[in-house]
Amino acid sequence: MRFMVLVRADERSEAGVLPAEDMTDAMDRYNDELVRAGVLLAGEGLRPSTEGARVTFSGGRATVTEGPFAEAGELIAGYWLIEVSSKAEAVQWATRIPFEDGAVELRRVFDATDHPAGTVLPGTAGKERTPREERPRNAPQA
Amino acid sequence: MTSSEDSPPGPPPTAGAGHADADADADAGQGDADGAAGQGDAAADAGRAIDAVWRIESARLIAGLARIVRDVGLAEELAQDALVAALEQWPHSGVPRNPGAWLMATAKHRAVDSLRRKDVLRRKIDELGHRLTVEGEGAGTGSELDEALDRMEDDIGDDLLRLVFTACHPVLSTEARVALTLRLLGGLTTKEIARAFLTPESTVAQRIVRAKRTLADAKVPFEVPKGDELAVRLASVLEVLYLIFNEGYAATTGDDWMRPALCAEALRLGRVLAELAPGEPEVHGLVALMEIQASRTGARTGPSGEPVLLLDQDRGHWDHVLIRRGLAALERAERAAAEPATGSEPATGSGGAPDVGPDVGPDEGAGGPPRPPGPYRLQAGIAACHARARTAQETDWVRIAALYAALARVVPSPVVELNRAVALSMAFGPAAGLALVDELVSEPVLKDYHLLPSVRGDLLAKLGRHAEAYAELSRAAGLTRNERERALLLARAEASAAAARGGAVPGGG
Numbered sequence: 001m002r003f004m005v006l007v008r009a010d011e012r013s014e015a016g017v018l019p020a021e022d023m024t025d026a027m028d029r030y031n032d033e034l035v036r037a038g039v040l041l042a043g044e045g046l047r048p049s050t051e052g053a054r055v056t057f058s059g060g061r062a063t064v065t066e067g068p069f070a071e072a073g074e075l076i077a078g079y080w081l082i083e084v085s086s087k088a089e090a091v092q093w094a095t096r097i098p099f100e101d102g103a104v105e106l107r108r109v110f111d112a113t114d115h116p117a118g119t120v121l122p123g124t125a126g127k128e129r130t131p132r133e134e135r136p137r138n139a140p141q142a
Numbered sequence: 143m144t145s146s147e148d149s150p151p152g153p154p155p156t157a158g159a160g161h162a163d164a165d166a167d168a169d170a171g172q173g174d175a176d177g178a179a180g181q182g183d184a185a186a187d188a189g190r191a192i193d194a195v196w197r198i199e200s201a202r203l204i205a206g207l208a209r210i211v212r213d214v215g216l217a218e219e220l221a222q223d224a225l226v227a228a229l230e231q232w233p234h235s236g237v238p239r240n241p242g243a244w245l246m247a248t249a250k251h252r253a254v255d256s257l258r259r260k261d262v263l264r265r266k267i268d269e270l271g272h273r274l275t276v277e278g279e280g281a282g283t284g285s286e287l288d289e290a291l292d293r294m295e296d297d298i299g300d301d302l303l304r305l306v307f308t309a310c311h312p313v314l315s316t317e318a319r320v321a322l323t324l325r326l327l328g329g330l331t332t333k334e335i336a337r338a339f340l341t342p343e344s345t346v347a348q349r350i351v352r353a354k355r356t357l358a359d360a361k362v363p364f365e366v367p368k369g370d371e372l373a374v375r376l377a378s379v380l381e382v383l384y385l386i387f388n389e390g391y392a393a394t395t396g397d398d399w400m401r402p403a404l405c406a407e408a409l410r411l412g413r414v415l416a417e418l419a420p421g422e423p424e425v426h427g428l429v430a431l432m433e434i435q436a437s438r439t440g441a442r443t444g445p446s447g448e449p450v451l452l453l454d455q456d457r458g459h460w461d462h463v464l465i466r467r468g469l470a471a472l473e474r475a476e477r478a479a480a481e482p483a484t485g486s487e488p489a490t491g492s493g494g495a496p497d498v499g500p501d502v503g504p505d506e507g508a509g510g511p512p513r514p515p516g517p518y519r520l521q522a523g524i525a526a527c528h529a530r531a532r533t534a535q536e537t538d539w540v541r542i543a544a545l546y547a548a549l550a551r552v553v554p555s556p557v558v559e560l561n562r563a564v565a566l567s568m569a570f571g572p573a574a575g576l577a578l579v580d581e582l583v584s585e586p587v588l589k590d591y592h593l594l595p596s597v598r599g600d601l602l603a604k605l606g607r608h609a610e611a612y613a614e615l616s617r618a619a620g621l622t623r624n625e626r627e628r629a630l631l632l633a634r635a636e637a638s639a640a641a642a643r644g645g646a647v648p649g650g651g
Contacts, residue, residue, distance in 0.1 A: 036418075041463055085403065088194035092191060092195055
């Protein structure tokens with residue numbers, strides 16, 4: 001199952017202040033650890049909301065508001081996308097982030113590759129042929 | 143610095159409550175429904191945390207210990223002992239701030255105890271004038287042992303790689319390799335492995351026990367093989383990972399989560415292996431292949447669970463994160479192949495670069511000829527052709543046909559040839575495909591393989607030879623064991639029959 005670990009923005013990230021060097025090093029090591037464990041799928045840091053915009057909808061009409069946005073603690077400053085076997089494992093990884101302070105939030109991602117939660121209804125999906133068997137017909141594939 | 147020690151994760155622990163609160167908070171913050179607070183919850187939280195920590199830490203714990211005690215079986219026992227200690231202590235003391243280090247320290251102590259006991263035993267036996275070979279020899283005494291323990295946390299990557307190669311050692315049966323890999327590297331329990339392979343738990347337990355004994359009896363060294371041996375052994379490692387993946391992929395959905403979880407596990411192990419052996423093109427090839435295949439999982443079944451063939455799949459349901467990762471892994475494979483092998487042999491022992499045309503393989507070959515693609519890189523290349531096509535019509539069949547030709551040379555098989563025939567027909571028309579299929583008709587391996595008459599029937603129908611197509615499609619329907627597929631084949635046979643009748647009556651239909 002996949003979890004997105006969302007990093008909350010704070011005044012400093014919103015001000016575009018980059019983390020100190022030792023923090024960057026620590027984060028690099030943490031990211032390496034995620035990679036070497038085979039759990040990291042993706043991850044990015046986001047630039048301050050000054051450089052973003054918000055589109056709100058009302059009665060089917062879209063209104064664009066340019067950043068920055070005031071509510072720093074509710075904004076997102078970055079994310080990791082990890083593939084783990086349980087929520088507890090995701091939590092374990094999150095507790096290892098070398099942050100001094102701040103907050104991250106874990107959200108499970110809808111994912112058709114884990115349990116039949118996505119487009120396929122639970123229990124309705126039947127067994128499928130192996131890729132080897134599936135291959136030859138009009139669908140050559142690896 | 144070890145980051146997790148210098149900068150505590152989560153909220154600072156309150157006095158007396160220890161770190162368990164931080165973990166409990168983390169869990170409670172996720173909205174656990176059963177809010178009945180108390181001891182039970184704390185214990186359950188600790189239990190979940192221990193499971194999670196075990197999954198993250200067990201492989202390197204075992205790998206590090208195995209280097210010292212030179213016995214994966216003993217290393218696993220020592221690691222398990224540390225886990226038991228955690229199960230006893232953490233529910234009361236709370237999950238330590240750096241649980242991995244805690245487990246490592248505990249396991250180290252047990253390793254020391256175990257080796258000292260053996261050492262004492264050996265000395266006693268020596269005094270009595272006997273000789274005894276101890277597995278821990280060389281790292282067995284005094285300061286030497288301490289040094290080995292001090293080094294334990296360095297070279298973790300090397301240790302893991304050694305563990306992979308040991309678990310996949312050819313002295314073991316394929317089933318044993320698979321079980322041991324999942325057990326030692328995936329941290330799966332015997333029960334979980336049994337569920338995944340629909341095998342009785344006792345069988346799996348037996349298999350694992352026997353595998354560990356076999357490794358010890360055969361005195362399999364805990365090391366990464368060198369030279370020619372590496373190519374052979376790496377092939378075994380990759381085969382095991384792909385077997386695990388396919389076992390899960392064959393049953394992507396279903397009531398039992400363990401089987402699809404095998405796909406994720408194989409992918410995880412493949413990604414780990416790619417980091418451990420970045421210079422091996424075939425490793426990246428296998429990872430690319432698995433990422434791309436896994437990307438199709440969500441599109442492989444229809445609303446009522448019926449299988450959906452590749453070309454009919456809704457590509458919008460493909461997982462583009464995995465596709466991107468797969469294509470990136472394939473690029474890494476090609477870059478690795480372009481670089482001269484550093485102190486190791488190519489992953490594939492096949493001689494002679496397959497002639498796959500100018501656009502297949504790496505573009506730049508700085509420093510020596512690129513290593514020829516092996517089976518996984520080639521299959522990943524084929525998968526990538528499908529992944530890159532936004533619609534089935536955009537598929538680059540010419541390239542796929544070339545890749546199948548190369549694959550047929552590296553791993554010759556009638557099934558690969560049948561695939562190549564399909565690719566040829568898509569690239570150059572049904573007649574080109576049929577010519578190859580006709581050569582396969584006498585192939586004994588394909589005698590009862592329903593896809594041979596199925597493909598042949600398809601091609602005949604496209605060429606307007608409806609009566610023959612009817613015969614082939616009916617034969618295919620008789621051979622398949624899948625009811626849904628039988629229905630599909632019969633419908634197509636009927637259509638061919640109708641077309642044949644239409645063709646026979648001039649001016650009719």
